[in-house]
Amino acid sequence: MTDRQTEYTAPAPKADGTLEVTFTYLEMRKPSDPVPYQGPTIDNLTVLRAVEPTISFYRYLYNHVGGPCLWYERRALSDGQLKTILIDPGVHVYVLYANGVPAGYAELDTRGKNDMEVAYFGLLPEFIGRKLGPWFLNWTLQRAWSRNPTRLWVNTCTLDHPAALTVYRHAGFTPFREETATIRDPRQEPFWQSSPHT
Incomplete structure (x- = not known):
């Protein structure tokens, strides 16, 4: 997630089709x-x-918000698998609208009871650079804390926009773990090309 008026493209894979990613x-x-x-x-x-959002609407948000940063986990799910997640009462999807148009979304996973995750957060590329990011993140954190969790956590990685880690730290998050892994470039997977709303 970022709020800077710059286009971001994920790095090219190595010769073997993999990417080295650091998760924070x-x-x-x-x-x-x-x-x-x-x-x-x-x-x-x-x-x-968005209470029990339709699969097509959720895929639109997920693919367009996360596409530049290679979000792939939900793309790889079947519609049935994704629906199981979205109808879970512990999964809360919030959509940001700007002048009536979807501009971004946040997903809070409350299934951990007192341990709540900001599972997804970001803006559609067309709305980056309009200072919506800090405002929406502040709104999301207020909504999360209104449920009185004992801990709120999030993760970002080096495939995300370079400003993402700084934005989360500025909002009050503190790193507690970092790990590096080698993954196959999701752009080479069949689901990347076949996923609707790419």
Whole structure:
């Protein structure tokens, strides 16, 4: 996730078709103090919870928000597998609308009871650079803490926009684990090309 008016493209794979990725896991144990940020350049903002969103709408959000950063886990799922996740009462999907148009989404996974994960968070590429990121992240964190978890956590990786880690740390998250793995470039997988709404 980022809020900078720059296009981002994931790195090319190595000759063997793999990518070396470093994952950083961050957490918050209590709400952080409000962080000053420049307000959005769009006035008409609304966030609505998508209760049991349709598969096609969710794939549209996931693929367009996560495509530049090679989000692939949900692309690899069948519609049935994805539906099982989305109808779970512990999975909360929130959609950011700017002037009535979907601009991004956040997904809170509350299935860990007191241990809550910001499973997904980001903006559609067309809305990056309009100062929506900090505003929407602040909204998401307020919503998460309203459920009184004992811990809130998130992860980012080196395939995400370079600003992502800084944004999360600025919001009050603290790294607690880092690991590096070699993965097959998801762009070479059949599901990447066959996934709707690419």
